[in-house]
């Protein structure tokens with residue numbers, strides 16, 4: 391697309407940065423927090439920092455055989471990106487499998503799932519009952535579960551902890567925290583969402599980046615990349631407000647992803663849980 395065409399698309403979206411932002415969308419306008427909107431619309435320039443890119447060979451012993459290219463994006467909160475994680479063939483298989491499952495998604499709220507236009511995307515839990523358990527599919531699911539452990543050093547849920555997402559034109563996820571900080575069945579059984587892993591399944595030419603406004607950090611959506619971050623402080627397990635993040639509106643094409651939220655209680659044999667007693671639930 392030319393610059394003029396992109397401008398036309400952005401105008402079509404009527405993106406409005408709002409000072410007194412409330413989580414709502416009015417009419418055709420997509421109302422977004424001002425800071426977030428500004429970072430989404432800015433051009434991405436990596437900052438000069440002391441952060442490193444390296445091959446990760448240590449998180450699990452398997453990485454000695456198959457290291458991953460890793461880019462440190464922030465040390466506190468800890469945020470890293472991995473490159474070329476899933477092969478094109480695996481991504482095609484995953485896209486084919488999830489394409490028919492995707493339905494409009496809702497955010498989790500205190501009174502059940504609700505629709506507040508904060509996340510305008512189709513999604514599906516994956517694998518779910520409709521996923522054919524062929525040899526090929528079982529292998530792919532196992533591979534993704536193992537990847538999550540290898541990339542994070544944490545224990546993912548062995549059952550079905552992934553959510554496939556597809557954002558269309560204008561699809562976005564307004565800034566939010568992945569931790570729930572609520573007493574609901576999910577947190578009672580699994581604890582809160584300690585960390586998040588997001589697999590980007592395609593490259594979005596314009597829009598669709600993941601943005602952490604408090605850190606002024608913009609992560610472009612690129613095929614094969616995986617973003618991993620801790621939502622809770624790794625030592626104290628306190629909720630880290632600097633992990634607020636969102637998905638920028640997609641300006642050109644679509645954005646496909648796979649999310650894995652890693653729960654606290656699954657880590658009981660890896661990281662003892664030091665959650666202070668004064669926190670809820």
Ligand SMILES: O=C(O)CCC(=O)C(=O)O
Pocket residue numbers: 563568588598599600601635636637638647649
């Ligand atoms: O789409 C993105 O870039 C972020 C998605 C996200 O934050 C989430 O699914 O919790």
Ligand SMILES: [Fe+2]
Pocket residue numbers: 566567568586635
């Ligand atoms: Fe999120």
